Amino acid sequence: MAWRMEGSIGREAMHLIECGACMLSAMGHKDYYGNYVPSRHEVKKGTKGSFQYSVNYYKTTHYGNDY
Numbered sequence: 001m002a003w004r005m006e007g008s009i010g011r012e013a014m015h016l017i018e019c020g021a022c023m024l025s026a027m028g029h030k031d032y033y034g035n036y037v038p039s040r041h042e043v044k045k046g047t048k049g050s051f052q053y054s055v056n057y058y059k060t061t062h063y064g065n066d067y
Helices: 007-019 051-062
Strands: none
Touching: none
């Protein structure tokens, strides 16, 4: 939904995906400008937007590196 809203919301969503706090949706779709945004299943495991990338983010941020 963030991709269909004004630019600042989409930019914040992208920032959260890049740092790992959020992941891509379960289905791919087009953004406000017609660009294709892949699903979390379409990106390589462990890369930005994937489930594993978010798991790694929360392991290091909330539990420390020894989790």
